[in-house]
Amino acid sequence: MDPRIENILRRVQRPARYVGGEWNALRKDWEKTPVKIVFAFPDVYEVGMSHLGLQILYHVVNRRDDALMERTFAPWTDLEREMRQNRIPLFSLESRRPVGDFDLLAFTLQYEMTFTNVLNMLDLAGLPLRTALRTNRHPLVIAGGPCAYNPEPLAEFIDLFVIGEGEEVFPEIIDLVKDYQKDRDRDRFFLRAAGVTGVYVPSLYLVKYQPDGKIGGLQPVKEGVPERVTRRAVKNFDAAPFPAAFIVPSTEVVHDRIMLEVMRGCTRGCRFCQAGMIYRPVREKSVETLLEQARQLVENTGYDEISLVSLSTADYSQVEKLVRKLLAEFAGRKVNISLPSLRVDAFSVDLAREVSRVRRAGLTFAPEAGTQRLRDVINKGVTEEDLLQAVESAFAAGWNAVKLYFMIGLPTETRTDVEGIAALAHQVLETGRRLGVPRGRLTVTVSVSCFVPKSHTPFQWEPMETMDKLSEKQALLKSLLKTRGIVFRWHDPRMSFLEGVLARGDRRLGPALAEAWRLGCRFDGWSECFRFDLWQEAFARTGVDPAWYACRKYAYSDLLPWEHIDAGVSKKYLLREHQRALAGKPTVDCREGKCSGCGLCVALEIEPELAGGKKIAPVQDSI
Amino acid sequence: MPRYRIQFSKEGPARFWSHLDLVRNFERALRRAGLPVLYSQGFNPHPRFSFAAPLPVGMAGEKEYLDLELEQNISPKEIFFRLSRVFPPGVRIKEVQPVRDDAPSLMAALEKAGYSGEAELSGEISDAGLQERLQSFLALPVVEAAKKKKGEVTTRNIRPGIYRLEGRAGPRKVFLEMELQAGSRGHVRPEEVLESLAKEGGFPVLLETAVFKRTGLFFKKEKKKNV
Numbered sequence: 001m002d003p004r005i006e007n008i009l010r011r012v013q014r015p016a017r018y019v020g021g022e023w024n025a026l027r028k029d030w031e032k033t034p035v036k037i038v039f040a041f042p043d044v045y046e047v048g049m050s051h052l053g054l055q056i057l058y059h060v061v062n063r064r065d066d067a068l069m070e071r072t073f074a075p076w077t078d079l080e081r082e083m084r085q086n087r088i089p090l091f092s093l094e095s096r097r098p099v100g101d102f103d104l105l106a107f108t109l110q111y112e113m114t115f116t117n118v119l120n121m122l123d124l125a126g127l128p129l130r131t132a133l134r135t136n137r138h139p140l141v142i143a144g145g146p147c148a149y150n151p152e153p154l155a156e157f158i159d160l161f162v163i164g165e166g167e168e169v170f171p172e173i174i175d176l177v178k179d180y181q182k183d184r185d186r187d188r189f190f191l192r193a194a195g196v197t198g199v200y201v202p203s204l205y206l207v208k209y210q211p212d213g214k215i216g217g218l219q220p221v222k223e224g225v226p227e228r229v230t231r232r233a234v235k236n237f238d239a240a241p242f243p244a245a246f247i248v249p250s251t252e253v254v255h256d257r258i259m260l261e262v263m264r265g266c267t268r269g270c271r272f273c274q275a276g277m278i279y280r281p282v283r284e285k286s287v288e289t290l291l292e293q294a295r296q297l298v299e300n301t302g303y304d305e306i307s308l309v310s311l312s313t314a315d316y317s318q319v320e321k322l323v324r325k326l327l328a329e330f331a332g333r334k335v336n337i338s339l340p341s342l343r344v345d346a347f348s349v350d351l352a353r354e355v356s357r358v359r360r361a362g363l364t365f366a367p368e369a370g371t372q373r374l375r376d377v378i379n380k381g382v383t384e385e386d387l388l389q390a391v392e393s394a395f396a397a398g399w400n401a402v403k404l405y406f407m408i409g410l411p412t413e414t415r416t417d418v419e420g421i422a423a424l425a426h427q428v429l430e431t432g433r434r435l436g437v438p439r440g441r442l443t444v445t446v447s448v449s450c451f452v453p454k455s456h457t458p459f460q461w462e463p464m465e466t467m468d469k470l471s472e473k474q475a476l477l478k479s480l481l482k483t484r485g486i487v488f489r490w491h492d493p494r495m496s497f498l499e500g501v502l503a504r505g506d507r508r509l510g511p512a513l514a515e516a517w518r519l520g521c522r523f524d525g526w527s528e529c530f531r532f533d534l535w536q537e538a539f540a541r542t543g544v545d546p547a548w549y550a551c552r553k554y555a556y557s558d559l560l561p562w563e564h565i566d567a568g569v570s571k572k573y574l575l576r577e578h579q580r581a582l583a584g585k586p587t588v589d590c591r592e593g594k595c596s597g598c599g600l601c602v603a604l605e606i607e608p609e610l611a612g613g614k615k616i617a618p619v620q621d622s623i
Numbered sequence: 624m625p626r627y628r629i630q631f632s633k634e635g636p637a638r639f640w641s642h643l644d645l646v647r648n649f650e651r652a653l654r655r656a657g658l659p660v661l662y663s664q665g666f667n668p669h670p671r672f673s674f675a676a677p678l679p680v681g682m683a684g685e686k687e688y689l690d691l692e693l694e695q696n697i698s699p700k701e702i703f704f705r706l707s708r709v710f711p712p713g714v715r716i717k718e719v720q721p722v723r724d725d726a727p728s729l730m731a732a733l734e735k736a737g738y739s740g741e742a743e744l745s746g747e748i749s750d751a752g753l754q755e756r757l758q759s760f761l762a763l764p765v766v767e768a769a770k771k772k773k774g775e776v777t778t779r780n781i782r783p784g785i786y787r788l789e790g791r792a793g794p795r796k797v798f799l800e801m802e803l804q805a806g807s808r809g810h811v812r813p814e815e816v817l818e819s820l821a822k823e824g825g826f827p828v829l830l831e832t833a834v835f836k837r838t839g840l841f842f843k844k845e846k847k848k849n850v
Contacts, residue, residue, distance in 0.1 A: 009681070016640050016680075021713055022711055023648075023710075250636070250711060252643070252644070302653070
């Protein structure tokens with residue numbers, strides 16, 4: 001251990017974040033391994049180690065003989081100060097080597113509010129922020145994850161983006177890096193990488209703008225570079241690589257348990273939800289595979305809890321069978337089963353009741369909107385009756401607290417819809433009282449976030465509500481929810497606004513992002529660190545009007561900043577869904593057997609994989 | 624149920640774990656070891672083990688102890704073997720011994736802890752000069768140490784809790800060894816002793832550079848020899 005790091009760790013909060021050496025962490029032979037990758041999570045350790053993707057990619061890379069992967073996380077502000085004072089570069093947890101010594105620095109972009117941390121980590125690693133200023137003495141800088149689906153705000157900082165599922169693309173990138181090591185010719189590497197499906201090299205594209213500021217076009221600047229980059233998805237998900245041993249953090253992290261991924265993708269088609277679009281199609285693992293993975297993970301980690309994770313676990317077609325088998329095998333060994341998210345219905349509550357012996361934390365439901373009209377607009381197939389039945393089951397089964405998630409600022413929302421949130425909350429509270437939940441214990445937490453339109457969703461054209469209007473709606477809710485037993489939580493509209501700017505922005509945001517970082521913005525998603533004043537200053541200095549990005553309605557005819565990123569779902573489908581939304585028409589889940597024509601299966605030559613073996617044929621005219 | 628006393632060290636990366644982290648790591652390691660650990664009753668069963676005394680974050684411990692209860696008799700050798708393979712770097716199992724059922728708990732029996740440490744000097748002091756300082760310090764009937772608790776500063780006399788204090792001065796550093804009162808009846812920290820020593824005057828030490836490790840724990844004597 002570098003003695004300087006050791007001394008510094010005595011002075012910072014929660015030093016266990018930075019020491020590594022966890023159970024199942026690997027330290028491979030540096031000299032004998034040709035391709036060295038450092039996975040960079042641009043947030044604190046406790047958040048990063050809760051990310052399943054990290055565990056999967058760590059396994060996918062480290063099982064190869066010719067590559068190694070280590071980890072690095074964003075240092076908290078106290079450590080950053082010490083690192084800068086003592087000139088200690090960003091280091092990896094495993095070998096404590098400077099990040100600059102690796103061949104590949106791989107960021108995951110889970111949330112727009114981590115973008116300044118990405119820049120900060122590049123700088124702490126001693127790398128020039130911009131791709132154009134880096135040379136073959138620097139690591140290649142790549143990024144993936146949901147925010148890579150609109151990569152443009154980060155285009156000048158990242159060498160290449162991975163669009164889609166990393167376990168598919170990483171092996172090919174490793175091979176390309178091995179090839180790059182022969183001549184260390186960055187240009188040749190980028191050109192070759194651009195030929196890999198799912199890889200986007202932003203420096204190989206030129207964006208033109210119209211006099212009115214809109215995008216006029218985006219073109220490859222070299223021969224052989226595709227005009228559009230198509231997303232990658234894992235086929236035969238049941239056989240996809242999955243770690244038999246997770247790294248077990250020594251200090252407590254946010255999701256401190258086995259994450260058993262039962263399926264990927266969700267086809268409910270909620271129109272605001274980016275995850276529901278970019279992780280299609282639904283691919284389920286078989287019960288047998290999951291049982292075997294659970295056994296190995298329990299054995300190898302020592303965890304006492306298995307969380308069945310996915311975008312909507314109650315939708316997993318074999319969920320009851322899986323839960324029954326897991327309980328039969330593990331209940332006697334004091335290993336709990338947990339469900340991270342519940343569908344809004346009684347079935348889910350029954351499932352939750354079955355798996356948890358203790359009614360500890362309350363149950364969480366997400367009706368998302370306060371009226372049936374608006375729930376139809378967003379295609380959240382949940383009725384008031386579903387919700388009331390769900391909470392009734394929950395209270396009857398012994399839970400005293402429920403948490404309800406809503407959004408404000410959704411397209412077409414009126415005052416009635418906002419009032420509907422409060423009305424629903426009161427009905428839930430009333431249900432609890434009626435069922436005899438003790439007054440002192442009965443708690444209905446109403447958590448209200450601000451809708452942020454995301455790329456590749458039917459709402460991608462929609463403007464974001466202004467901060468003033470969001471604040472007004474919050475104030476209205478605050479006044480309507482002053483009831484004993486109801487706890488109201490809301491998000492900072494300024495933070496959501498910034499998320500909207502970065503989610504809908506283009507390359508011209510790069511300078512503003514760099515300026516915000518230079519002014520000191522870090523951990524923008526953490527309220528104690530968020531400095532909206534500095535962001536405003538950065539926008540002003542770089543001549544960017546943030547509202548033009550967040551709060552402008554994009555026309556169907558506009559070229560969107562992410563037009564060249566093909567997530568698989570067709571634009572025709574998104575457009576149709578947008579119009580059905582405005583007409584208040586719901587669309588069914590393709591799990592029900594009727595293809596909704598999103599075009600994905602045809603575009604990616606893939607199909608849904610259901611553990612029960614049911615087939616869903618895509619409609620042929622859907623491209 | 625059979626009870627075992629386990630001696631272990633907590634060093635390297637593990638010394639930056641909090642005590643709660645250590646507890647969590649033991650819980651998981653015991654599961655990995657597949658030992659039939661006895662669990663507490665109740666809604667949220669926890670493995671039945673108890674530590675002698677928590678270590679402060681950042682301080683290494685060379686001879687730490689915990690008592691562990693199992694559902695059935697297993698030879699200490701077997702326990703040692705199984706536990707040796709299940710800890711991440713930094714925690715090493717050093718010894719496993721059976722403990723009598725009616726033996727007092729580690730926490731109740733704890734009396735003293737040993738420390739060794741070093742700190743940088745801000746000025747010159749000869750070894751003879753240091754020895755003199757230590758002598759006159761130990762001759763004091765009362766040593767007041769300030770303690771902040773919930774914003775309020777209280778002082779207490781730590782002199783009775785200092786059982787041994789020895790040192791050696793090097794060119795730029797001072798090396799210290801101490802035996803101090805530990806446990807629920809009173810706990811004296813080595814940093815407090817160093818600070819008081821510096822405050823008495825004539826001892827040029829940079830307090831913020833002090834690094835101590837806990838070298839051992841001492842328990843009230845029973846009929847048998849100390850563990």
